[in-house]
Each structure stands twice: as structure tokens, then as C-alpha cells.
Amino acid sequence: MTQKVDTPVSVMMDFNHYQNIMRPIQIQWNNKDFRVEEVGLHYQFHRGKKLYHVFGVKTQGMFFKLILNTENLFWKLAEVADGLPE
């Protein structure tokens, strides 16, 4: 089941300058920590001139869609899913 949310979220990022890879490694949401196991897709889009980066990440049995607003560098959680039908 997928739940659309629109809420601020704490995200820990890792930048690897050898491989030029930047990825979220941990999320804190609802007072719980979730370690990122896999980044499914990372993409960008513009809303007007604002650039947003979106990360689809898998944690322990959960999926999170995280959006980074590059203007203020704030993170938002847009979607939570468990990968099961409704």
C-alpha cells in the first residue's frame, strides 16, 4: 500500500568523492531510524526555477520517496509504501 504524505523528514546523506555518488543513508521519521538499503531511482525535476532531487529508497521492508528542495536544502517525505497491495 502506498501512502502519500507531505511532511518534513531528517535525512543523513553520504557523498563519495571517489565515485561521485551522493545518496541518502539514513532517515529519521516518526521518531524511528531507517537505514537505507538501496536507492531505486534518483531523478530531478524543476518546479518553476526551483530544482528538486527525488530519491526512491528502500529500507527494512519499507519504501520512501524523499524530495530535496535545492533552494533551501530541506527534505520532504512524499510517499511511504510497503510494496503490498491495498
Place this chain on the structure above:
Amino acid sequence: MDYLSETRFNPEKPSKMLIDINSCFATIEQQANPLLRGREVVVAAYESERGCILAASREAKKLGIKTGWRVGEAKKICPNLIVLTPDTEKYRYINKELRKILLHFSPKVQTKSIDEFAVDFEGVRGDLKEKALKIKADIRKKLGEWMTVSIGIGPNIFLAKLASNLQKPDGLVEINQDNFEEIYKKIKLTDLNGINFKIAYKLEINGIKNPSDFYQKSRQELKSIFRSVMADYWYFRLRGWEIDDKERPNKKSFSAIFSLQNPAKNKEELAAIFYQLCLKVGRRCDKQKMEAKGIMWWGGGKNINISGKVRIKEGMINGWEMFAKIYPKIPGFKGEIKKAVVAIYDLQKKSWQGDIFGKRQKFMKETEVAEKINRRFGEGTIFPGSILISKKVPDFIGFGNVG
């Protein structure tokens, strides 16, 4: 047109490639969310039972679920079906990135649709099958391991497209002068892109049962069946000569259609839909540097049908102007409008320079500024006051040719 006298299959080494993303929207969703991989997933216009399925994952396809079905129908076959609604930004991103990957291999890349690209390798050195394998590997590396494409190679785009359809998912097939006859014998007429059941029936009653029979027919025989230029097109297409990559003549009309999940119940709600549709057709018209002399609109639902058209001497050049022309003509109505269409026609090259009294010029200037603001701060920052109370049409992606 040096192939016009040809009667044989194109003997040149195949140089056209068609790349097709397998189950495009569903595969992208499975790539984005690893928990969906290996599961029956569909992307539908709406999550409700009547929502139309736009893409089914390969797992859902294995159960027989097809694009175009209603969600309700699919759930009868697969009660555990995962239904998602389209995420257009994600799909556009993949489309752009895939195009970038292909441009590394050849400068001649044509975006055929959101999930399909044609690449011309004429004059490019190297074996095409090796290049195709490299493209597949690059896609997996840059876009993700779940992203698979079917690649077809052929002497023309038509046969490359046919080849890409022969092996799915993750296929790689080449059609050339050595294997085309064998392939034509194995497939059905409706497997040929452009042959629907109606045309297939027409061919069958003329003794053409399969593509192999179709290929055997002479130009004269095909002319007596089709009675149009289509006869020549099919004659050369099936022989591997390129007739489909020609620049298409300028469009004569543009249209945009929207099916409403929440029906419009009054003039204001319907006007908001028409406004969005006007912006869509207006932008496409502007991109082609055209202006429209006519615009028609239609809204329909159960027991209700309203429509109208406006023609103006001086062409309309943007969506704001188009909306301004139709808004006063939209009548009040009772009932629920479920589908809305806006079409512009009688297109011609943009020629408007300005008017004597400057009234229209002022309007154009204002709308140009409004468009700039919307581009900078996001869609819907500035909109006509007439649609203040209503909702926005969600972004949608068409499946047709994007040219």
C-alpha cells in the same frame, strides 16, 4: 528516391535501430521502488475500478493483463494487483536520460514517443549488435538494473520496430536480407505496425494471409487493393527501404483531451479544464511557430453534450488567447461532464506582428509575462480570474508520436 525502381529487399547492412522500454511506466515504477520488483503492478490513469491501465508490469502481463483494460477487470484476474497512478516527472526524466545515452552512440536520435527511440547508424562504424548490447549495459548502469529495453535492428525504422516487438522483454533481434522471409512467414499481418484488424481483413479478402504473402505482391497488385499512396509505402517498407523517417508535413491541427475523475458540475469547473487544455495546445502550437485560426471545444458525459467553435481572422498565438475566445461561449449546464476536448485547427505559420490600436499587443505582452512567471515560479502561479474557484488538470503524458 533512388529505391523507387527497386523490387528486391534492401541489400545494405541494417543501419536503423529501435529501442523500446519494456512495460515503460510499470518498469520505471519498479525501478524506483525495489519492493515492487517481481510483483504484479499496473500504472493506471486512476486507482478506481474504472481507471484505464496505461502500463502493466511483465509479471502482470504474464497473467494476461493488458494495456487499455480497466483496473476492475485486471483485479478480477489478479486480486493482489498493485495499482499506481502516473508520475510524469519520473517518466520524462527517464526519457531524457535514455536519449542522452543514445546520443553517445549516434548523433541521429529521434524520440518516437515517451518509451521509444529510433537511432540511425548510417555512416557510423562498428557492429550494430555489439552496440545494442553496450546500450543495454549502459541503460542498466545509468538508469538502474531493472530497466530493460527491447532493441530491434533493421534496414529501415519500420522493420527495426517489428524486430523490437519480436522478443520481449529485454530482446535483441535483427531483421536483414537473410532472415526476413523466415520472419514474415512466422508472424501475423496485425503484427506489422500500422496494420489493424480492418486493414488485415481487407488484405485477407484479397488473398494476403500473412506478411509473406504481402511481400510477394507486386506494386500494381497492392495499388489495386489500397487505391492510394499507401500501396507504395507498404511495398517499400516490407522490402526494407526507408520511407518513414521523412520529415512529417506541418501539423494541421492539435488537440488535447482529458477524462475527469471528478466530473465537472458547473461552468467554472469545466472552464478550468478547458483553460489547462488550451495552454497545452497553445504551447504545442507555439513550439511549432504556428498560429491557429480556429478552435473547437467539447465536453460530454452521461446525457450531456456541449460543444462549440470559434474562428477568428487573425490567428490565435497562445493558450491564454485561445481560452479568452472560448470562455464566453461556454454555457451553463446541468449534469456531469466527464470528458473534455480542445482542438485548434486551420494552422498556419506565425505571421502576426501587432495591431494598430495596440489592444491585442497589450494582451499578448501580459500573457507573455504571465507565462514567464509561471515558468519561473511554477505552473499555476498566475491564471485567469475566471477559473479562480476550480481545480487544476493533472499533468498527463500522451502515448503518440511526440514530433
